[in-house]
Amino acid sequence: MKEMEKGKHRSLLAFLVILMASCILIAPFFIYGGSSSPILPLCSHLTAEPVQSPLPAVSAKVEHQNETSAPPPPRLETSLTCDRSGFSSDVCVLRGVVHLNPSSSSVNLASDGGSVPPQLETIRPYTRKWDKRLTQSIKELKLSLNGADTKACDVIYPVPAVIFSIGGFTGNIYHAFNDALIPLFITSHKFQRRVVFIILEYQTWWLNKYKHIISELSDYPPVDFYRDNLTSCFPEVTVGLKVHGDLTINPSPDLTVQSFRRMLDDAYRHVPGPLQPAAENGKPKVVIIFRQGTRAVENEQEVVQLCESVGFQVEILRPTITMDMVEIYRVINSSDAMIGVVGAAMTHLLFQKPGDVFIQVVLLGTRWAAETSYGEPAKKMGLKYMPYTIKTEESSLSRQYPKEDPVLTDPDSVNKKGWDVAAKVYLQQQAVSIDVNRFRKTVTNAYKYIVARKRSI
Incomplete structure (x- = not known):
């Protein structure tokens, strides 16, 4: 009897191992693809809920469901810095556990124990700050360090984020490149595609028009800042884009206008379609x-x-x-x-x-x-x-x-x-x-x- 009981336990254990492996392998496919499967109800207590994002984010509730599923996130140095010296744009960077709160149009973080003095900033992340009339049409974000209550993270992302606006004049192709796409390349290049773009004045048609460029700059689909009321958390958030000049990039060892040009080749050259006839x-x-x-x-x-x-x-x-x-x-x-x-x-x-x-x-x-x-x-x-x-x-x-x-x-x-x-x-x-x-x-x-x-x- 004891041998039979042991056999049953071994069979049950093997089944659970197979089930968990199946959940790990197929759950992301069905979650992000929006499909259903008879195995998903069995997996539901093993996945992060609610799953609101198409990105490989981790729900903050995972640690309560399975305390040993992942080590706690490392402690990050907490800081909020803003560079307002540029003629065309302001750029602020928050590092730590950065909370995005759509309901209050705010980006907040808190230091351990609140030992750092409170700091409050506001920013309209568009690249024509000298045009005061236009800038007023861009949503203003409130940034704070120890200056606002930080809600619990509903969704935690393992990569940085860049927040910027595609409002203003970006419906015009010159401004699409000059005010958004080239500054986005300059700002996000250092992340080597491991970055999430968070969009203000989200316009589906615009993102569809320039989707090949956007996907060449980031491994993740762009996110509407006001998509939902979930509090999303990132280890680093850059608000605003860096600008070097009209359709140009100040050359550095790893960043030039030629590298932007090569990126355009990579974005468009391999898209299926008819070949141009020879001369x-x-x-x-x-x-x-x-x-x-x-x-x-x-x-x-x-x-x-x-x-x-x-x-x-x-x-x-x-x-x-x-x-x-x-x-x-x-x-x-x-x-x-x-x-x-x-x-x-x-x-x-x-x-x-x-x-x-x-x-x-x-x-x-x-x-x-x-x-x-x-x-x-x-x-x-x-x-x-x-x-x-x-x-x-x-x-x-x-x-x-x-x-x-x-x-x-x-x-x-x-x-x-x-x-x-x-x-x-x-x-x-x-x-x-x-x-x-x-x-x-x-x-x-x-x-x-x-x-x-x-x-x-």
Whole structure:
């Protein structure tokens, strides 16, 4: 009998071991995938409840269900520091057991025994802090060290978090990269993808549009700060993003604008889809970006014919807010040159390969914006930048204003009246009819440069 009892115990023990192993292996699949299984009810008392996040977080209730399931978390140095010296953004870092409390729009932590004096900070984590009117549209977060009651952790994450906003102007592609994606790369690069992005002004369409970049920067899906009322805890939280300048990164041994460019290649190059057709007879390929509405090229066909007559194979691109970024990347990345009128669409220069040619049509009154926002970043990326600055008679403004008007004769004086005034005149009211005879020199120089470069490779 004793031998039979021992056999039963051994069988029961073996069954429990198999059950627990099965739970460990399959529970995450069914929890994160939203599926059900007949074995899950048996596993329910072994998993962290409630499971509210798609991330591999650990419920704080686990330690009460199984005291020996995991060692207690290590004691972390507690600190709250803020760098407010930047022109474009503030960045605060909290270290310790950092509590995110959506119900109070707060990020809190407490030191052991409360020995550290209370510290309170506020921050609106968007990268245009100098624009006070815009910044007011961004949610303000309250940060505290020993300054607020810290609720018990409902969910504990084993990796750091970065909190930032995708509100403001980020619906515009220039601002998507300049205000969010490049600063996010700068800020999160050191975490080597082991980081959770917590989003303010969460917009599903925006995250879908840039999902390949986001997933290249983090192993975890982005989280809406206000998704639920659970208190989530992290060992470190960075609030706000670091900014180095217009579409640029201050070079360091492991962080450059070229490394950002390589990240874009990694994000888009391996996405399944149709291949770009090879150039005809080995011709250099130029992509011409034509705008709709403001800053349109009034003689598109003449410009296309000019490029073809010089020897280019021409592809026309008309980007829209709904166009797939992978498609745009493939068109531009497979080309040797890009031509376009100053404006947000020139942000696509980020998809060009180092050594490619970038021809920017610089309109009347836009020289500073064109050079600062696109010309200088293009050169830092290793592109061959060839600006084409139009003459007054090529601008549609020459037909709208008298010849002696300062809009035509003294654009600097108009720009000094402020961005709102200048943008209304030079960006919203202006179109261009390119003098193709004059433009031919720039296009020909680009063609010769590309042909010579290809021969030297």
